[in-house]
Amino acid sequence: MPVKYKYPRPALTVDCVIFGLDDDELKVLLIERGIEPFEGKWAIPGGFVVPGESVDAAARRELLEETGLKNVFLEQLYTFGDPDRDPREHVVSVAYYALTNLAGHEIKADTDARSAAWFSVHDVPELAFDHDKILEMALRRLQGKVRYQPIGFELLPPKFTLTQLQKLYEIILEKPIDKRNFRKKILSMEVLIELDEIQQGVAHRAARLYSFNEKEYRQKEKKGFSFEL
Amino acid sequence: MPVKYKYPRPALTVDCVIFGLDDDELKVLLIERGIEPFEGKWAIPGGFVVPGESVDAAARRELLEETGLKNVFLEQLYTFGDPDRDPREHVVSVAYYALTNLAGHEIKADTDARSAAWFSVHDVPELAFDHDKILEMALRRLQGKVRYQPIGFELLPPKFTLTQLQKLYEIILEKPIDKRNFRKKILSMEVLIELDEIQQGVAHRAARLYSFNEKEYRQKEKKGFSFEL
DNA sequence: TCAAAAGTGTTCATCTTACACCCATGG
DNA sequence: CCATGGGTGTAAGATGAACACTTTTGA
16 A cells, blocks of 8 residues: 655664573574565564554564564664665664563464574674664663663563572673672562572472562662662 | 655654753753644754654754754664654654753754743643653653763863762752762762863852863773763 | 582671861952 | 852771582482
8 A cells, every 4th residue: 555745754663682591691583584685684573663553562563473472571772773774765773672581482483484593692693784783782781771670580480590590690791790799689689589489300409489579679669779780 | 745655654753852051950952833733832852854864863953953053962862653642643753862061052043933942851841742751751861871971071061160060960860969979989080181270250269170081981981990970 | 429509608898978177269 | 358169088887799618409
């Protein structure tokens, strides 16, 4: 359905950088492009914004359509608006980043039967468009934000051990953390619920499980408390 | 020059929240709308993105056209994409915020002869579109960012006293700061140049002038130093 | 019984906070 | 000479960093 406008306007897309946490690596979900431009190249999943849907909604829709993911943490990252980032025409893209726990969600085959795969963020193939720039920015944002907002939990299953949590920070921040100091700090914030459950099926002493107390966190936050690693 | 596209697309605009620092208030520059919709209402300056120009360039262009400002700090804030934020049609807006020192720049009359004026951020008239939301977000961003990035200097003249700098933080963060502790902290970072100049024309002991050493800051930053209030 | 990870406190150094007086200047 | 803001140091408390051994469990 072709349309006419009084003045030209750039096209508008959304792109979603989807992070997942493996045992000892941070991964990103990429999709192999089935059409030109950049056919055969890997890219961050995304698509065009349909007028009448909010840009946020477009991001959620693309996320669902291309990966089957829903109810995940999704936040706007930045808008990329260089006129030559797409060889066809001026396409402005509002980039988002999503956090999900890799184990929980199987990634379904994409509707267009293109293949999707997880890559280590430090070993990513050449990407289409300016997607390397977008990915780099998403990584930096995640590294920054994880230290003063409790978003790391989004990368873990709902019940996790303190060691898993610590490892998460070590992987994202790319530096080792002292075990005792980490536990002291995180527990002193009192935003974790100590569950009456322990890890199953491990070949050593099973660790206690915890969950993030989001309600408690929101209350504390209102009273001026601020989460800091 | 009407244009045809294969699929409909939202329109794209940029909006610039422009902050300026008065003696004891943070101000924002608004423009009175001369046309529908929201004719007569105050709004954040902005305009449509022309295909072929980067979104950043569009923001700079609008800033210059509507206020005469150039070479000011300008950073992308967030993209607002609700379909009903503009009553005419789906208009997605990439919002920016700018920092400038109020004293230095006279704001020229807008090209469309609409009036422009500075308002205290805490005493703003009813705004057009969702501009109240944009302004609120810009304020929060400024309050957050000013504490861990040396952007506050953008609101001051190139040469300033430590008391001016302190007041800046007090105004933005909306809380009093201890004078001695502030000076100790800011000087210990060693990113200020102590000038051989003092304040002129004050009816009391003249304060020493300082300037921000951006070069030094960038070098320190690379070595892992991080500015923190 | 061994391998693997869980869990736990103390000390020292550093940073943050609270706080008050004298000084220089111009009117 | 007085009003106004400029400029300065110290002590106590809080926070962050470094560091090693015992316990539990399943194989």
